[in-house]
Amino acid sequence: MPSPDRQPLTRRQWLGRIAAGGVTLALGSYAYARRIEPHWVEITHHTMPLMNLSSSLVGKRLVQISDLHVGPVVDNSYLRTVLRSLEELGPDYLVITGDLMSSRRAESVDLVIDTLRDSPVIDLPTFIVLGNHDYGEGFRNDFVADELVDKVRNLGVTVLRNESIDIDGLQIAGCDDRWARRTDLNATFARVDHTRPTICLAHNPDIADLPDWSTFGGWILSGHTHGGQCRFPIIGAPVLPIKNKAYARGHVSLNGGRNLYVNRGLGYTRRIRFGVRPEVTVFTLTPV
Template identity: 45%
Template sequence: MNDGPETRDETDVIRGRARRPWSRRQWLAAAAGSVAAGAAGFGGYVFRFEPHWVEIVRREMPIAGLPAGLEGKTLLQLSDLHIGSIVDDGYLIGALQKAAALEPDIVVQTGDLIQDAPSGLPKAARILEHFPRGKRATLSILGNHDYGPGWSHMGVGESTAAVQREAGLTVLRNSSVDVDGLRIAGLEELLGPFWRDGLAAGVVRDDRPHVILCHNPDACDRSIWRGRRPEEDYGGWILSGHTHGGQVSLPFYGPPILPVINKRYTSGEFYVGGERRLYINRALGYLRRVRFNVRPEITLFTLRSASPA
């Protein structure tokens, strides 16, 4: 008989405590904490991180009849900076410096440079000091926001173009330039006050450019690309912006909102009839600071010779 004090196995006590089940209140509190942490993390990514997480997209641009001197040269596309009160100035300057570091041969800007026109013009002039310059050409077109409220103010469009010219950009408005034998044309904005199908068609047919800058991809569904005969149809590249890729693209669904009639035109490359290829840049700027699965984009094309169809 053991008359000493009673002893207990502390291991069993510890194990007993470890096996004690959580109460319903504890489970709910843990679940709520996990949801809150996940929501905060997701919100930070969508509203703070991805809108400024610039992706450099590198692609080849095959062009039939490309002059030999342009083989392997680069064309850089920027679009939809939306300089103004919404997009952070420092972010835009950093993105432009990143683009300039690529040392492109040709730079094109495909519209919506300014969000708050005309009030944003002085700020645009300052930010354009950092705009990348192409070794051979630096070209630009206007988008709908470049025409001010309602996208209809001709004078605002003229002022937006003037600010760009003062910064050294060549603004193409239903006109084209020759860049070492490569014709590059820029069309007026489809939603702006100067759009006319006949004028745009004249630029497409008469200049026979290999690359056309056209802000709104819905213009690809107009009749302007067709020639008098089928063999005269435009068969080159069209570079656009405007959509921002929707800014939010849901898995297995895509962008819930797109500012175009043809909802096929999200972002990236499309065949749009005959040999015409459309490329839609996802934009550097935004209308609201939110992006999900649609990073802001700098596109760097490498020019390659292609056999005619």
């Protein structure tokens, strides 16, 4: 029973308490978005059905990471810890779908190389495509991209620039970046047999809407969006650097039997994430 001495709160006192609660909630959310979520990696698991998959490829694991943004903004020890942990996922193949580094004011090519060299990336069959940030500030500097590619290839890692490779009967095509104006799907698929299982790596998911996909019926793996980095109830993600907002994150079924998966990335351009945890994606290859 309430004490008879206790006075009920006035309207002003109630409003004060609600305001204090709101401020506490806002400060707590901001601290979470700055301190916890940017490094709270989620491992997501998906099956990847592919046409005409050979029995030797069934059950193989392909791990996708994206948007490392190595550079002055992303905590490099966090990235190294995540990269070292990839071995625990038992990957048969690893793909990195662009934005290895951030390019603002200065490039971080050598730090990218140090970070990759210190990880299982160089011991696995690893396939990389470039993102807009890999082309330097302004996203159009071929000299920066070429230097990065040369040094990554010297580590023994495959970089696909509008070309494809066949590994164990799986075709992996890699499309160069759209914002850098280096996308050429015709060249990318020049040596691809569309009757065989194929995965296409492309940093920017908007390329799924280009008209040049011919009879490609495989999977497109992308990044670029970071899932918007911040996603709120009702309004969703207010900042998405893509034309087709349906390609913000996760799996999308496309026409022509194509499948798109947009990884939320590991890094960030500003250290803040809310409702969009960084992601490592594990695909298990399965027959259709």
